Amino acid sequence: MNIFISSTEKGSGKTIIAAGIAAVMQSLGYNTGVYKPIQTGAIDKGKYLLSPDLTFVKMLDPYITTHSTYMFTSKTVPVIASEIENIDINIEDIQKDYSLLTKKTDILITESTGGLMTPLNDNLFSMQIPQALKLPVIFVVTPGINSINNYLNELNTAKTTGIDVIGVIINKFQVYSDNPDIKSFPNLIEKYGNTKVLGLIRNFKGKSIRTDILFNEILNGTDLEDIFQMKIPKLNGF
Numbered sequence: 001m002n003i004f005i006s007s008t009e010k011g012s013g014k015t016i017i018a019a020g021i022a023a024v025m026q027s028l029g030y031n032t033g034v035y036k037p038i039q040t041g042a043i044d045k046g047k048y049l050l051s052p053d054l055t056f057v058k059m060l061d062p063y064i065t066t067h068s069t070y071m072f073t074s075k076t077v078p079v080i081a082s083e084i085e086n087i088d089i090n091i092e093d094i095q096k097d098y099s100l101l102t103k104k105t106d107i108l109i110t111e112s113t114g115g116l117m118t119p120l121n122d123n124l125f126s127m128q129i130p131q132a133l134k135l136p137v138i139f140v141v142t143p144g145i146n147s148i149n150n151y152l153n154e155l156n157t158a159k160t161t162g163i164d165v166i167g168v169i170i171n172k173f174q175v176y177s178d179n180p181d182i183k184s185f186p187n188l189i190e191k192y193g194n195t196k197v198l199g200l201i202r203n204f205k206g207k208s209i210r211t212d213i214l215f216n217e218i219l220n221g222t223d224l225e226d227i228f229q230m231k232i233p234k235l236n237g238f
Contacts, residue, residue: 001107001228001229001230002102002107002108002109002110002133002135003109003110003135003136003137003138003166003227003228004110004111004112004129004130004133004135004136004137004138005017005018005109005110005111005112005137005138005139005140006112006115006116006126006130006137006138006139006140006154007112007114007115007139007140007141008115008139008140008141008147008150008151008153008154009115009141009142009144009146009147009150010114011142012140012141012142012171012172013140013142013171013172013201014111014112014140014171015053015056015057015111016056016171016209016214017140017169017171017201017218018034018057018109018111019034019053019056019057019060019214020060020214020215020217020218021109021218021222021224021227022034022057022060022061022064022107022109023057023060023061023064023211023214023215023218024215024218024219024224025107025224025228026061026063026064027061027215028232028234028235029234030106030107031065031104031105031106031107032064032065032105032106032107032108032109033064033065033066033067033101033104033105033107033108033109034054034057034064034065034066034108034109034110034111035066035067035068035097035098035101035108035109035110035111036051036053036054036066036067036068036110036111036113037068037069037070037094037097037098037110037113037129038068038069038070038072038078038089038113038120039051039052039053039054039068039070039071039072039113040072040074040075040076040077040078040081040113041072041073041074041075042068042071042072042073043073044073049071049073051066051068051071053111054066054067054068059211060211060214060215061211065101065104065105067097067101069093069094069097070082070087070089070093072084072085072087073085077114077118077119078113078114078118078119078120078121079119079120079121079122082120082121088121089120089121089124091124091128091129091132094129094132094133095132095133098110098133107228110129110130110133110135112126112129113126114126115150115154116137116154116157116158116161116163117154117157127157127158127161127163130163131161131162131163136163136164136165136166136229137158137163137164137165137166138165138166138167138168138169138198138227139151139154139155139165139167139168139169140168140169140171141168141169141170141171141189142170142171142172142173143170143172143173143174143181143182143185145181147185148185148188148189148192151168151189151193152192152193155193155195165195166196166198166226166227166229167195167196167197167198167226167227168189168193168195168196168197168198169197169198169199169200169201169222169227170185170186170189170197170199170200170201171201172201172202173185173186173200173201173202174202175200175202186200196226198222198223198226198227199218199221199222199223199227200221201217201218201221201222202217202221
């Protein structure tokens with residue numbers, strides 16, 4: 001089962017979630033990959049560009065397959081990065097790389113750059129990637145004043161364009177918060193989005209989190225069988 005992970009706002013932590021899920025699935029015996037079709041803010045190492053997001057994945061587990069089709073050093077939306085660095089983003093190249101990666105992996109997690117309506121070029125938006133790859137989407141959302149509105153807009157975009165939405169993982173969730181907005185957030189997501197909450201993940205600051213802590217948080221805080229829509233026999237051993 002392959003999935004596409006998107007977000008509803010900047011800083012949602014979708015890379016941490018994608019990496020954590022990949023590390024857990026790799027540990028369960030699945031040959032797992034993380035595909036980042038478009039990476040902005042890449043690090044120029046002189047002879048090559050380094051993806052900070054995929055580097056984080058490799059730090060969790062070096063055996064996870066990783067790949068990015070387009071890497072831009074510009075820290076901006078892909079359409080602007082593409083213009084600045086004079087590199088055209090082509091959906092056919094993304095489809096080709098995705099096809100090659102599926103032959104190497106049992107599970108492939110594709111991570112978006114921005115939300116579904118993020119422009120990639122004059123005629124291409126992020127939502128066209130899961131459409132072209134025929135991937136169901138999982139949204140990573142964070143509790144906040146505008147989060148419900150942002151999510152419902154993203155959900156509406158997905159539904160009107162024929163994209164299948166598996167559910168939502170709520171990141172940066174304060175389990176013991178007394179704030180009524182935060183406490184009621186999962187119920188609001190399910191009620192108004194008619195979407196299943198697949199996991200509640202605590203508020204991790206940055207990517208300095210220890211591997212074992214993130215591993216346990218994903219293992220205990222998400223429903224991996226619902227995420228991948230399949231039975232995972234080895235889960236019974238944890």
